[in-house]
Amino acid sequence: xxxxxxxxxxxxxxxxxxxxxxxxxxxxxxxxxxxxxxxxxxxxxxxxxxxxxxxxxxxxxxxxxxxxxxxxxxxxxxxxxxxxxxxxxxxxxxxxxxxxxxxxxxxxxxxxxxxxxxxxxxxxxxxxxxxxxxxxxxxxxxxxxxxxxxxxxxxxxxxxxxxxxxxxxxxxxxxxxxxxxxxxxxxxxxxxxxxxxxxxxxxxxxxxxxxxxxxxxxxxxxxxxxxxxxxxxxxxxxxxxxxxxxxxxxxxxxxxxx
Amino acid sequence: xxxxxxxxxxxxxxxxxxxxxxxxxxxxxxxxxxxxxxxxxxxxxxxxxxxxxxxxxxxxxxxxxxxxxxxxxxxxxxxxxxxxxxxxxxxxxxxxxxxxxxxxxxxxxxxxxxxxxxxxxxxxxxxxxxxxxxxxxxxxxxxxxxxxxxxxxxxxxxxxxxxxxxxxxxxxxxxxxxxxxxxxxxxxxxxxxxxxxxxxxxxxxxxxxxxxxxxxxxxxxxxxxxxxxxxxxxxxxxxxxxxxxxxxxxxxxxxxxxxxxxxxxxxxxxxxxxxxxxxxxxxxxxxxxxxxxx
Numbered sequence: 001x002x003x004x005x006x007x008x009x010x011x012x013x014x015x016x017x018x019x020x021x022x023x024x025x026x027x028x029x030x031x032x033x034x035x036x037x038x039x040x041x042x043x044x045x046x047x048x049x050x051x052x053x054x055x056x057x058x059x060x061x062x063x064x065x066x067x068x069x070x071x072x073x074x075x076x077x078x079x080x081x082x083x084x085x086x087x088x089x090x091x092x093x094x095x096x097x098x099x100x101x102x103x104x105x106x107x108x109x110x111x112x113x114x115x116x117x118x119x120x121x122x123x124x125x126x127x128x129x130x131x132x133x134x135x136x137x138x139x140x141x142x143x144x145x146x147x148x149x150x151x152x153x154x155x156x157x158x159x160x161x162x163x164x165x166x167x168x169x170x171x172x173x174x175x176x177x178x179x180x181x182x183x184x185x186x187x188x189x190x191x192x193x194x195x196x197x198x199x200x201x202x203x204x205x206x207x208x209x210x211x212x213x214x215x216x217x218x219x220x221x222x223x224x225x226x227x228x229x230x231x232x233x234x235x236x237x238x239x240x241x242x243x244x245x246x247x248x249x250x251x252x253x254x255x256x257x258x
Numbered sequence: 259x260x261x262x263x264x265x266x267x268x269x270x271x272x273x274x275x276x277x278x279x280x281x282x283x284x285x286x287x288x289x290x291x292x293x294x295x296x297x298x299x300x301x302x303x304x305x306x307x308x309x310x311x312x313x314x315x316x317x318x319x320x321x322x323x324x325x326x327x328x329x330x331x332x333x334x335x336x337x338x339x340x341x342x343x344x345x346x347x348x349x350x351x352x353x354x355x356x357x358x359x360x361x362x363x364x365x366x367x368x369x370x371x372x373x374x375x376x377x378x379x380x381x382x383x384x385x386x387x388x389x390x391x392x393x394x395x396x397x398x399x400x401x402x403x404x405x406x407x408x409x410x411x412x413x414x415x416x417x418x419x420x421x422x423x424x425x426x427x428x429x430x431x432x433x434x435x436x437x438x439x440x441x442x443x444x445x446x447x448x449x450x451x452x453x454x455x456x457x458x459x460x461x462x463x464x465x466x467x468x469x470x471x472x473x474x475x476x477x478x479x480x481x482x483x484x485x486x487x488x489x490x491x492x493x494x495x496x497x498x499x500x501x502x503x504x505x506x507x508x509x510x511x512x513x514x515x516x517x518x519x520x521x522x523x524x525x526x527x528x529x530x531x532x533x534x535x536x537x538x539x540x541x542x543x544x545x546x547x548x549x550x551x552x
Binding site: 066068088089092093097098100104105106107108109113117118120121162165166 | 427428430431434435437438439440441442443444445
Protein backbone atom coordinates (compact mmCIF):
# COMPACT_ATOMS: atom_id res chain seq x y z
CA UNK A 1 0.00 0.00 0.00
CA UNK A 2 2.99 2.26 -0.49
CA UNK A 3 1.35 4.19 -3.31
CA UNK A 4 -1.46 5.43 -1.10
CA UNK A 5 0.78 8.24 0.07
CA UNK A 6 1.49 9.35 -3.51
CA UNK A 7 -2.04 8.89 -4.77
CA UNK A 8 -4.54 10.47 -2.49
CA UNK A 9 -8.09 10.40 -3.85
CA UNK A 10 -7.90 14.15 -4.32
CA UNK A 11 -4.94 13.72 -6.69
CA UNK A 12 -6.80 11.14 -8.69
CA UNK A 13 -9.75 13.45 -9.08
CA UNK A 14 -7.67 16.38 -10.20
CA UNK A 15 -6.09 14.53 -13.13
CA UNK A 16 -8.29 14.32 -16.22
CA UNK A 17 -9.66 10.79 -16.42
CA UNK A 18 -8.44 8.73 -19.40
CA UNK A 19 -11.67 6.81 -19.67
CA UNK A 20 -15.14 7.94 -18.72
CA UNK A 21 -18.35 5.96 -19.02
CA UNK A 22 -21.03 8.54 -18.44
CA UNK A 23 -24.57 7.50 -17.50
CA UNK A 24 -24.41 4.40 -19.72
CA UNK A 25 -27.39 2.17 -20.48
CA UNK A 26 -26.62 -1.09 -22.31
CA UNK A 27 -27.99 -4.58 -22.75
CA UNK A 28 -28.20 -7.59 -25.06
CA UNK A 29 -30.92 -8.04 -27.66
CA UNK A 30 -34.43 -7.57 -26.37
CA UNK A 31 -33.56 -8.64 -22.83
CA UNK A 32 -33.71 -6.12 -19.99
CA UNK A 33 -30.91 -3.56 -19.72
CA UNK A 34 -27.83 -4.82 -17.94
CA UNK A 35 -26.33 -1.39 -17.31
CA UNK A 36 -28.73 1.27 -16.04
CA UNK A 37 -27.13 4.65 -15.64
CA UNK A 38 -23.61 3.51 -14.94
CA UNK A 39 -20.84 6.07 -14.48
CA UNK A 40 -17.19 5.12 -14.05
CA UNK A 41 -13.99 7.12 -14.42
CA UNK A 42 -10.45 5.81 -14.83
CA UNK A 43 -7.75 8.39 -13.98
CA UNK A 44 -4.19 8.05 -15.38
CA UNK A 45 -1.80 5.59 -13.71
CA UNK A 46 -4.56 4.11 -11.63
CA UNK A 47 -6.03 0.66 -11.18
CA UNK A 48 -9.79 0.97 -10.87
CA UNK A 49 -11.57 -2.17 -9.78
CA UNK A 50 -15.23 -3.01 -10.34
CA UNK A 51 -16.61 -5.52 -7.89
CA UNK A 52 -20.11 -6.80 -7.43
CA UNK A 53 -22.27 -9.91 -7.45
CA UNK A 54 -22.83 -12.16 -10.44
CA UNK A 55 -25.00 -10.52 -13.05
CA UNK A 56 -24.29 -7.00 -11.84
CA UNK A 57 -23.00 -6.12 -15.30
CA UNK A 58 -19.26 -6.08 -14.66
CA UNK A 59 -18.20 -7.67 -17.95
CA UNK A 60 -20.76 -5.60 -19.83
CA UNK A 61 -19.01 -2.42 -18.65
CA UNK A 62 -15.81 -3.58 -20.33
CA UNK A 63 -17.61 -4.63 -23.51
CA UNK A 64 -19.12 -1.17 -23.82
CA UNK A 65 -15.72 0.42 -23.24
CA UNK A 66 -13.95 -1.69 -25.90
CA UNK A 67 -16.71 -1.33 -28.48
CA UNK A 68 -17.86 -4.96 -28.51
CA UNK A 69 -21.26 -3.73 -27.33
CA UNK A 70 -22.84 -0.43 -28.31
CA UNK A 71 -24.46 1.48 -25.44
CA UNK A 72 -28.15 2.35 -25.85
CA UNK A 73 -27.69 5.62 -24.01
CA UNK A 74 -24.89 7.56 -22.40
CA UNK A 75 -21.40 8.51 -23.52
CA UNK A 76 -17.95 6.95 -23.66
CA UNK A 77 -15.01 9.37 -23.49
CA UNK A 78 -11.36 8.48 -24.04
CA UNK A 79 -8.94 11.16 -22.93
CA UNK A 80 -11.68 13.74 -23.36
CA UNK A 81 -12.76 12.65 -26.86
CA UNK A 82 -16.27 11.29 -27.39
CA UNK A 83 -16.00 7.78 -28.89
CA UNK A 84 -19.53 6.60 -28.11
CA UNK A 85 -20.83 3.85 -30.41
CA UNK A 86 -17.54 3.08 -32.17
CA UNK A 87 -16.48 -0.48 -32.94
CA UNK A 88 -13.52 -2.41 -31.52
CA UNK A 89 -11.11 -1.25 -34.26
CA UNK A 90 -11.66 2.44 -33.53
CA UNK A 91 -11.63 1.89 -29.77
CA UNK A 92 -8.28 0.17 -30.14
CA UNK A 93 -7.02 3.15 -32.12
CA UNK A 94 -8.14 5.55 -29.44
CA UNK A 95 -6.12 3.57 -26.92
CA UNK A 96 -8.31 0.98 -25.23
CA UNK A 97 -7.17 -2.64 -25.03
CA UNK A 98 -9.48 -5.36 -23.72
CA UNK A 99 -8.34 -8.67 -22.23
CA UNK A 100 -11.28 -11.08 -22.24
CA UNK A 101 -12.49 -13.36 -19.50
CA UNK A 102 -11.15 -16.93 -19.59
CA UNK A 103 -8.53 -17.93 -22.11
CA UNK A 104 -8.32 -15.84 -25.24
CA UNK A 105 -4.87 -16.57 -26.64
CA UNK A 106 -4.75 -17.80 -30.22
CA UNK A 107 -4.11 -21.35 -29.15
CA UNK A 108 -2.57 -22.78 -32.31
CA UNK A 109 -0.16 -19.90 -32.74
CA UNK A 110 3.16 -19.34 -31.03
CA UNK A 111 3.55 -16.83 -28.22
CA UNK A 112 5.46 -14.69 -30.71
CA UNK A 113 2.59 -14.68 -33.22
CA UNK A 114 0.14 -13.88 -30.44
CA UNK A 115 2.13 -10.91 -29.23
CA UNK A 116 2.71 -9.64 -32.76
CA UNK A 117 -1.01 -9.87 -33.48
CA UNK A 118 -1.42 -7.37 -30.66
CA UNK A 119 0.32 -4.94 -33.04
CA UNK A 120 -1.95 -5.86 -35.98
CA UNK A 121 -3.00 -2.25 -36.45
CA UNK A 122 0.55 -0.88 -36.22
CA UNK A 123 2.52 -0.50 -39.46
CA UNK A 124 5.76 0.92 -38.07
CA UNK A 125 8.24 -1.96 -37.62
CA UNK A 126 10.62 -0.04 -35.39
CA UNK A 127 7.80 0.74 -33.01
CA UNK A 128 6.68 -2.89 -33.00
CA UNK A 129 10.21 -4.03 -32.12
CA UNK A 130 10.31 -1.45 -29.32
CA UNK A 131 7.00 -2.70 -27.89
CA UNK A 132 8.10 -6.34 -28.16
CA UNK A 133 11.20 -5.54 -26.13
CA UNK A 134 9.04 -3.68 -23.61
CA UNK A 135 6.49 -6.47 -23.06
CA UNK A 136 9.19 -9.15 -22.94
CA UNK A 137 10.87 -7.24 -20.17
CA UNK A 138 7.62 -6.64 -18.30
CA UNK A 139 6.52 -10.28 -18.59
CA UNK A 140 9.68 -12.43 -18.55
CA UNK A 141 7.70 -15.65 -19.04
CA UNK A 142 6.53 -14.37 -22.41
CA UNK A 143 10.12 -14.14 -23.60
CA UNK A 144 10.98 -17.58 -22.19
CA UNK A 145 8.12 -19.24 -24.08
CA UNK A 146 8.49 -17.10 -27.21
CA UNK A 147 8.53 -19.93 -29.79
CA UNK A 148 6.03 -22.26 -28.08
CA UNK A 149 2.39 -22.79 -28.95
CA UNK A 150 0.33 -20.49 -26.75
CA UNK A 151 -2.38 -23.12 -26.21
CA UNK A 152 0.10 -25.41 -24.47
CA UNK A 153 1.08 -22.89 -21.76
CA UNK A 154 -0.38 -22.97 -18.28
CA UNK A 155 -3.36 -20.77 -17.45
CA UNK A 156 -1.26 -18.14 -15.69
CA UNK A 157 1.25 -18.01 -18.53
CA UNK A 158 -1.53 -17.65 -21.10
CA UNK A 159 -2.91 -14.74 -19.10
CA UNK A 160 0.46 -13.02 -19.25
CA UNK A 161 0.64 -13.59 -23.01
CA UNK A 162 -2.76 -11.91 -23.26
CA UNK A 163 -1.53 -9.00 -21.13
CA UNK A 164 1.54 -8.67 -23.36
CA UNK A 165 -0.61 -8.78 -26.48
CA UNK A 166 -2.89 -6.05 -25.14
CA UNK A 167 0.05 -3.79 -24.28
CA UNK A 168 1.49 -3.89 -27.81
CA UNK A 169 -0.51 -0.84 -28.89
CA UNK A 170 0.72 1.10 -25.86
CA UNK A 171 -2.86 1.57 -24.66
CA UNK A 172 -4.03 4.40 -22.46
CA UNK A 173 -6.30 2.06 -20.54
CA UNK A 174 -6.27 -1.74 -20.33
CA UNK A 175 -9.59 -3.42 -19.58
CA UNK A 176 -9.12 -6.67 -17.68
CA UNK A 177 -12.05 -9.05 -17.32
CA UNK A 178 -11.65 -11.52 -14.44
CA UNK A 179 -7.92 -12.11 -14.91
CA UNK A 180 -7.76 -14.49 -11.95
CA UNK A 181 -10.55 -16.76 -13.17
CA UNK A 182 -9.54 -20.40 -13.01
CA UNK A 183 -6.08 -19.72 -11.63
CA UNK A 184 -4.62 -21.20 -8.43
CA UNK A 185 -3.85 -18.78 -5.56
CA UNK A 186 -0.13 -18.55 -6.28
CA UNK A 187 -0.66 -17.81 -9.96
CA UNK A 188 -3.36 -15.34 -9.03
CA UNK A 189 -0.83 -13.52 -6.87
CA UNK A 190 1.58 -13.33 -9.82
CA UNK A 191 -1.14 -12.03 -12.12
CA UNK A 192 -2.09 -9.30 -9.64
CA UNK A 193 1.56 -8.35 -9.31
CA UNK A 194 1.71 -8.02 -13.07
CA UNK A 195 -1.30 -5.71 -12.98
CA UNK A 196 0.52 -3.45 -10.54
CA UNK A 197 3.57 -3.52 -12.80
CA UNK A 198 1.44 -2.56 -15.80
CA UNK A 199 0.17 0.45 -13.87
CA UNK A 200 3.66 1.41 -12.73
CA UNK A 201 4.79 1.19 -16.37
CA UNK A 202 2.27 3.90 -17.20
CA UNK A 203 -0.98 2.19 -18.20
CA UNK A 204 -4.26 2.78 -16.42
CA UNK A 205 -6.25 -0.36 -15.67
CA UNK A 206 -9.97 -0.98 -15.38
CA UNK A 207 -10.28 -4.30 -13.61
CA UNK A 208 -13.34 -6.49 -13.16
CA UNK A 209 -13.11 -9.21 -10.53
CA UNK A 210 -15.12 -11.82 -8.68
CA UNK A 211 -12.17 -12.18 -6.38
CA UNK A 212 -13.18 -8.88 -4.83
CA UNK A 213 -11.05 -8.69 -1.71
CA UNK A 214 -7.88 -9.66 -3.55
CA UNK A 215 -8.63 -7.22 -6.36
CA UNK A 216 -9.29 -4.30 -4.02
CA UNK A 217 -5.99 -4.95 -2.30
CA UNK A 218 -4.31 -4.38 -5.67
CA UNK A 219 -6.49 -1.53 -6.91
CA UNK A 220 -6.25 2.17 -6.16
CA UNK A 221 -9.92 2.94 -6.58
CA UNK A 222 -12.90 0.65 -6.25
CA UNK A 223 -16.50 0.72 -7.43
CA UNK A 224 -19.21 -1.56 -6.15
CA UNK A 225 -21.60 -2.46 -8.91
CA UNK A 226 -25.09 -3.77 -8.35
CA UNK A 227 -28.11 -3.94 -10.65
CA UNK A 228 -26.31 -2.15 -13.45
CA UNK A 229 -25.02 0.91 -11.68
CA UNK A 230 -22.30 1.97 -9.31
CA UNK A 231 -23.52 1.94 -5.72
CA UNK A 232 -20.44 2.99 -3.86
CA UNK A 233 -17.07 4.13 -5.08
CA UNK A 234 -13.93 5.41 -3.45
CA UNK A 235 -10.34 4.55 -2.60
CA UNK A 236 -9.97 0.78 -2.55
CA UNK A 237 -8.52 0.77 0.96
CA UNK A 238 -11.58 2.56 2.33
CA UNK A 239 -13.94 0.09 0.66
CA UNK A 240 -11.96 -2.76 2.15
CA UNK A 241 -12.18 -1.22 5.60
CA UNK A 242 -15.95 -0.69 5.42
CA UNK A 243 -17.49 -3.46 7.50
CA UNK A 244 -20.99 -3.24 6.11
CA UNK A 245 -19.67 -3.42 2.57
CA UNK A 246 -17.44 -6.33 3.49
CA UNK A 247 -20.41 -8.29 4.68
CA UNK A 248 -22.47 -7.50 1.63
CA UNK A 249 -19.97 -7.89 -1.18
CA UNK A 250 -16.57 -9.03 -0.05
CA UNK A 251 -17.25 -12.19 1.88
CA UNK A 252 -20.81 -12.16 3.04
CA UNK A 253 -21.69 -13.99 -0.13
CA UNK A 254 -19.64 -17.09 -0.68
CA UNK A 255 -19.35 -16.50 -4.43
CA UNK A 256 -17.83 -13.06 -4.15
CA UNK A 257 -14.99 -14.26 -1.95
CA UNK A 258 -14.04 -17.48 -3.74
CA UNK B 259 -3.05 -58.71 -55.57
CA UNK B 260 0.17 -58.70 -57.57
CA UNK B 261 2.84 -56.02 -57.31
CA UNK B 262 2.00 -54.08 -60.46
CA UNK B 263 -1.68 -53.89 -59.64
CA UNK B 264 -0.89 -52.79 -56.10
CA UNK B 265 1.42 -50.07 -57.37
CA UNK B 266 -1.14 -48.99 -59.97
CA UNK B 267 -3.82 -48.69 -57.27
CA UNK B 268 -1.47 -46.81 -55.03
CA UNK B 269 -0.67 -44.24 -57.70
CA UNK B 270 -4.32 -43.86 -58.62
CA UNK B 271 -5.11 -43.49 -54.92
CA UNK B 272 -2.65 -40.63 -54.58
CA UNK B 273 -4.13 -38.88 -57.63
CA UNK B 274 -7.65 -39.38 -56.32
CA UNK B 275 -6.59 -38.17 -52.88
CA UNK B 276 -5.27 -34.96 -54.40
CA UNK B 277 -8.64 -34.30 -55.98
CA UNK B 278 -10.39 -35.06 -52.68
CA UNK B 279 -8.04 -32.67 -50.93
CA UNK B 280 -8.92 -29.65 -53.09
CA UNK B 281 -12.62 -30.53 -52.98
CA UNK B 282 -12.58 -30.77 -49.17
CA UNK B 283 -10.32 -27.77 -48.48
CA UNK B 284 -13.17 -25.29 -48.88
CA UNK B 285 -15.41 -27.25 -46.53
CA UNK B 286 -12.90 -27.22 -43.72
CA UNK B 287 -12.28 -23.51 -44.27
CA UNK B 288 -15.97 -22.59 -43.93
CA UNK B 289 -16.24 -24.64 -40.80
CA UNK B 290 -13.01 -23.33 -39.35
CA UNK B 291 -13.77 -19.68 -39.91
CA UNK B 292 -17.50 -19.54 -39.41
CA UNK B 293 -18.63 -22.85 -37.93
CA UNK B 294 -20.71 -23.21 -41.08
CA UNK B 295 -21.54 -26.68 -42.38
CA UNK B 296 -21.71 -26.02 -46.09
CA UNK B 297 -23.85 -28.78 -47.60
CA UNK B 298 -23.98 -26.89 -50.92
CA UNK B 299 -20.21 -27.08 -51.44
CA UNK B 300 -20.40 -30.23 -53.59
CA UNK B 301 -23.31 -28.70 -55.53
CA UNK B 302 -21.05 -25.75 -56.37
CA UNK B 303 -18.34 -28.22 -57.42
CA UNK B 304 -20.79 -29.84 -59.85
CA UNK B 305 -21.94 -26.40 -61.00
CA UNK B 306 -18.32 -25.52 -61.82
CA UNK B 307 -17.95 -28.84 -63.66
CA UNK B 308 -21.06 -28.01 -65.71
CA UNK B 309 -19.73 -24.54 -66.47
CA UNK B 310 -16.44 -26.09 -67.61
CA UNK B 311 -18.32 -28.54 -69.82
CA UNK B 312 -20.55 -25.78 -71.24
CA UNK B 313 -17.57 -23.49 -71.82
CA UNK B 314 -15.83 -26.29 -73.73
CA UNK B 315 -18.94 -27.06 -75.78
CA UNK B 316 -19.54 -23.41 -76.72
CA UNK B 317 -15.99 -22.22 -77.33
CA UNK B 318 -14.16 -25.42 -78.19
CA UNK B 319 -11.36 -24.30 -75.87
CA UNK B 320 -9.90 -26.47 -73.15
CA UNK B 321 -12.29 -26.58 -70.17
CA UNK B 322 -9.40 -25.57 -67.90
CA UNK B 323 -9.68 -22.04 -69.31
CA UNK B 324 -13.20 -21.76 -67.86
CA UNK B 325 -11.51 -21.12 -64.51
CA UNK B 326 -10.64 -17.63 -65.70
CA UNK B 327 -14.35 -16.89 -65.25
CA UNK B 328 -15.54 -19.40 -62.69
CA UNK B 329 -12.90 -18.77 -60.03
CA UNK B 330 -13.61 -15.02 -59.66
CA UNK B 331 -17.33 -15.66 -60.07
CA UNK B 332 -17.40 -18.24 -57.31
CA UNK B 333 -15.26 -16.04 -55.08
CA UNK B 334 -17.83 -13.27 -55.47
CA UNK B 335 -20.75 -15.62 -54.87
CA UNK B 336 -18.99 -16.90 -51.75
CA UNK B 337 -18.53 -13.41 -50.31
CA UNK B 338 -22.17 -12.67 -51.07
CA UNK B 339 -23.45 -15.88 -49.48
CA UNK B 340 -21.55 -15.08 -46.33
CA UNK B 341 -22.42 -11.39 -46.14
CA UNK B 342 -26.07 -11.73 -47.21
CA UNK B 343 -27.19 -15.15 -45.94
CA UNK B 344 -24.88 -16.55 -43.28
CA UNK B 345 -24.62 -13.35 -41.24
CA UNK B 346 -28.39 -13.38 -40.81
CA UNK B 347 -28.22 -16.58 -38.80
CA UNK B 348 -28.11 -16.19 -35.04
CA UNK B 349 -24.64 -17.00 -33.71
CA UNK B 350 -26.02 -19.40 -31.08
CA UNK B 351 -27.65 -21.68 -33.67
CA UNK B 352 -25.42 -20.88 -36.62
CA UNK B 353 -23.97 -24.35 -37.20
CA UNK B 354 -27.34 -26.14 -37.14
CA UNK B 355 -29.12 -23.53 -39.21
CA UNK B 356 -26.31 -23.37 -41.76
CA UNK B 357 -27.04 -27.04 -42.54
CA UNK B 358 -30.63 -26.18 -43.45
CA UNK B 359 -29.72 -23.01 -45.30
CA UNK B 360 -27.00 -24.55 -47.44
CA UNK B 361 -29.12 -27.68 -48.00
CA UNK B 362 -31.63 -25.35 -49.61
CA UNK B 363 -28.91 -23.75 -51.71
CA UNK B 364 -27.79 -27.22 -52.85
CA UNK B 365 -31.35 -28.10 -53.93
CA UNK B 366 -31.61 -24.79 -55.74
CA UNK B 367 -28.40 -25.38 -57.69
CA UNK B 368 -29.42 -28.96 -58.53
CA UNK B 369 -32.79 -27.73 -59.76
CA UNK B 370 -31.28 -24.95 -61.85
CA UNK B 371 -28.76 -27.32 -63.43
CA UNK B 372 -31.59 -29.67 -64.41
CA UNK B 373 -33.57 -26.74 -65.80
CA UNK B 374 -30.67 -25.39 -67.83
CA UNK B 375 -29.12 -28.59 -69.16
CA UNK B 376 -31.66 -31.35 -68.29
CA UNK B 377 -30.84 -34.45 -66.28
CA UNK B 378 -28.82 -36.02 -69.10
CA UNK B 379 -25.35 -37.25 -68.23
CA UNK B 380 -22.64 -35.06 -69.68
CA UNK B 381 -18.99 -35.63 -70.30
CA UNK B 382 -16.19 -33.47 -71.64
CA UNK B 383 -14.52 -35.07 -74.67
CA UNK B 384 -10.96 -33.90 -75.19
CA UNK B 385 -8.19 -34.86 -77.57
CA UNK B 386 -6.25 -36.17 -74.57
CA UNK B 387 -9.20 -37.76 -72.79
CA UNK B 388 -8.07 -41.29 -73.54
CA UNK B 389 -4.32 -40.70 -73.28
CA UNK B 390 -2.23 -42.71 -70.87
CA UNK B 391 1.38 -42.91 -70.02
CA UNK B 392 3.50 -45.45 -68.24
CA UNK B 393 4.95 -44.72 -64.84
CA UNK B 394 7.14 -47.58 -63.54
CA UNK B 395 4.70 -50.10 -64.97
CA UNK B 396 1.53 -48.30 -63.84
CA UNK B 397 -0.78 -46.81 -66.46
CA UNK B 398 -1.82 -43.28 -65.58
CA UNK B 399 -4.50 -41.29 -67.40
CA UNK B 400 -3.28 -37.84 -68.38
CA UNK B 401 -6.51 -36.19 -67.21
CA UNK B 402 -6.07 -37.63 -63.72
CA UNK B 403 -2.57 -36.24 -63.56
CA UNK B 404 -3.76 -32.80 -64.70
CA UNK B 405 -6.47 -32.83 -62.05
CA UNK B 406 -3.94 -33.80 -59.42
CA UNK B 407 -1.51 -31.09 -60.52
CA UNK B 408 -4.24 -28.49 -60.39
CA UNK B 409 -5.23 -29.60 -56.90
CA UNK B 410 -1.64 -29.67 -55.66
CA UNK B 411 -0.84 -26.19 -56.98
CA UNK B 412 -4.00 -24.60 -55.60
CA UNK B 413 -3.60 -26.28 -52.22
CA UNK B 414 0.00 -25.07 -52.02
CA UNK B 415 -1.16 -21.54 -52.86
CA UNK B 416 -3.94 -21.74 -50.27
CA UNK B 417 -1.48 -22.95 -47.67
CA UNK B 418 0.95 -20.11 -48.45
CA UNK B 419 -1.91 -17.62 -48.32
CA UNK B 420 -2.89 -18.82 -44.86
CA UNK B 421 0.63 -19.13 -43.48
CA UNK B 422 2.55 -16.26 -45.02
CA UNK B 423 0.22 -13.33 -45.62
CA UNK B 424 -1.28 -10.75 -43.35
CA UNK B 425 -4.73 -11.86 -44.48
CA UNK B 426 -3.86 -15.45 -43.57
CA UNK B 427 -2.79 -14.35 -40.11
CA UNK B 428 -6.07 -12.49 -39.64
CA UNK B 429 -8.03 -15.50 -40.90
CA UNK B 430 -6.26 -17.91 -38.56
CA UNK B 431 -6.77 -15.55 -35.64
CA UNK B 432 -10.47 -15.32 -36.51
CA UNK B 433 -10.69 -19.13 -36.65
CA UNK B 434 -9.02 -19.55 -33.29
CA UNK B 435 -10.74 -16.83 -31.25
CA UNK B 436 -13.13 -14.51 -33.01
CA UNK B 437 -13.69 -12.01 -30.21
CA UNK B 438 -10.00 -11.76 -29.38
CA UNK B 439 -9.33 -11.21 -33.10
CA UNK B 440 -11.77 -8.29 -33.09
CA UNK B 441 -10.04 -6.88 -30.06
CA UNK B 442 -6.64 -6.75 -31.79
CA UNK B 443 -8.26 -4.79 -34.61
CA UNK B 444 -9.14 -7.48 -37.16
CA UNK B 445 -12.39 -6.85 -39.04
CA UNK B 446 -13.61 -10.37 -38.56
CA UNK B 447 -16.80 -9.99 -40.61
CA UNK B 448 -14.77 -8.90 -43.63
CA UNK B 449 -12.25 -11.68 -43.07
CA UNK B 450 -15.09 -14.22 -42.83
CA UNK B 451 -16.58 -12.98 -46.12
CA UNK B 452 -13.26 -13.28 -47.96
CA UNK B 453 -12.64 -16.66 -46.31
CA UNK B 454 -15.97 -17.92 -47.59
CA UNK B 455 -15.16 -16.56 -51.05
CA UNK B 456 -11.84 -18.40 -51.09
CA UNK B 457 -13.59 -21.59 -50.02
CA UNK B 458 -16.02 -21.33 -52.89
CA UNK B 459 -13.20 -20.48 -55.31
CA UNK B 460 -11.65 -23.86 -54.44
CA UNK B 461 -14.96 -25.44 -55.45
CA UNK B 462 -14.55 -23.83 -58.89
CA UNK B 463 -11.05 -25.28 -59.25
CA UNK B 464 -12.09 -28.69 -57.92
CA UNK B 465 -15.15 -28.79 -60.18
CA UNK B 466 -13.08 -27.99 -63.25
CA UNK B 467 -10.58 -30.71 -62.34
CA UNK B 468 -13.47 -33.13 -61.84
CA UNK B 469 -15.03 -32.27 -65.21
CA UNK B 470 -11.94 -33.59 -67.04
CA UNK B 471 -12.48 -37.13 -65.88
CA UNK B 472 -16.06 -37.58 -64.72
CA UNK B 473 -19.52 -38.01 -66.15
CA UNK B 474 -21.65 -35.32 -64.57
CA UNK B 475 -25.36 -34.97 -63.86
CA UNK B 476 -27.27 -32.54 -61.61
CA UNK B 477 -27.75 -34.83 -58.60
CA UNK B 478 -24.13 -36.03 -58.60
CA UNK B 479 -23.24 -33.75 -55.68
CA UNK B 480 -25.10 -35.96 -53.17
CA UNK B 481 -22.61 -38.75 -53.71
CA UNK B 482 -19.73 -36.34 -53.07
CA UNK B 483 -20.77 -34.39 -50.01
CA UNK B 484 -20.72 -37.41 -47.66
CA UNK B 485 -17.14 -38.50 -48.38
CA UNK B 486 -15.96 -34.87 -48.29
CA UNK B 487 -17.56 -34.29 -44.89
CA UNK B 488 -15.94 -37.50 -43.64
CA UNK B 489 -12.55 -36.28 -44.87
CA UNK B 490 -12.69 -32.97 -43.01
CA UNK B 491 -13.73 -34.66 -39.75
CA UNK B 492 -10.98 -37.27 -40.03
CA UNK B 493 -8.49 -34.52 -40.87
CA UNK B 494 -9.48 -32.29 -37.96
CA UNK B 495 -12.12 -29.62 -38.64
CA UNK B 496 -10.62 -26.32 -39.71
CA UNK B 497 -7.18 -27.69 -40.59
CA UNK B 498 -6.16 -27.46 -44.26
CA UNK B 499 -3.02 -29.64 -43.94
CA UNK B 500 -5.02 -32.15 -41.87
CA UNK B 501 -7.64 -32.28 -44.59
CA UNK B 502 -5.01 -32.82 -47.28
CA UNK B 503 -3.43 -35.72 -45.39
CA UNK B 504 -6.81 -37.32 -44.61
CA UNK B 505 -7.82 -36.94 -48.27
CA UNK B 506 -4.66 -38.71 -49.43
CA UNK B 507 -4.94 -41.51 -46.88
CA UNK B 508 -8.60 -42.14 -47.65
CA UNK B 509 -8.04 -41.78 -51.41
CA UNK B 510 -5.31 -44.41 -51.32
CA UNK B 511 -7.42 -46.61 -49.03
CA UNK B 512 -10.40 -46.39 -51.34
CA UNK B 513 -8.30 -47.11 -54.39
CA UNK B 514 -6.77 -50.21 -52.80
CA UNK B 515 -10.09 -51.52 -51.48
CA UNK B 516 -11.70 -50.98 -54.87
CA UNK B 517 -9.59 -53.77 -56.36
CA UNK B 518 -10.94 -56.35 -53.93
CA UNK B 519 -14.40 -55.06 -53.09
CA UNK B 520 -15.55 -53.02 -56.06
CA UNK B 521 -16.45 -49.31 -56.09
CA UNK B 522 -19.63 -49.44 -54.00
CA UNK B 523 -18.11 -51.18 -50.99
CA UNK B 524 -14.90 -49.21 -51.22
CA UNK B 525 -16.99 -46.05 -50.60
CA UNK B 526 -17.96 -47.33 -47.14
CA UNK B 527 -14.37 -46.68 -46.09
CA UNK B 528 -15.29 -43.00 -45.63
CA UNK B 529 -18.12 -43.73 -43.26
CA UNK B 530 -16.12 -46.30 -41.30
CA UNK B 531 -13.31 -43.74 -40.98
CA UNK B 532 -15.86 -41.17 -39.84
CA UNK B 533 -17.27 -43.46 -37.13
CA UNK B 534 -13.84 -44.49 -35.94
CA UNK B 535 -12.74 -40.86 -35.75
CA UNK B 536 -15.80 -39.76 -33.80
CA UNK B 537 -15.35 -42.66 -31.39
CA UNK B 538 -11.61 -42.49 -30.82
CA UNK B 539 -10.44 -38.99 -31.66
CA UNK B 540 -13.27 -36.54 -32.29
CA UNK B 541 -10.82 -33.67 -32.82
CA UNK B 542 -9.56 -35.50 -35.93
CA UNK B 543 -6.34 -37.38 -36.59
CA UNK B 544 -4.26 -34.87 -38.49
CA UNK B 545 -5.35 -31.44 -37.30
CA UNK B 546 -3.38 -29.41 -34.82
CA UNK B 547 -3.02 -30.85 -31.35
CA UNK B 548 -5.69 -28.45 -30.21
CA UNK B 549 -8.14 -28.75 -33.08
CA UNK B 550 -11.87 -28.20 -32.69
CA UNK B 551 -13.73 -31.02 -30.94
CA UNK B 552 -17.29 -31.98 -31.55
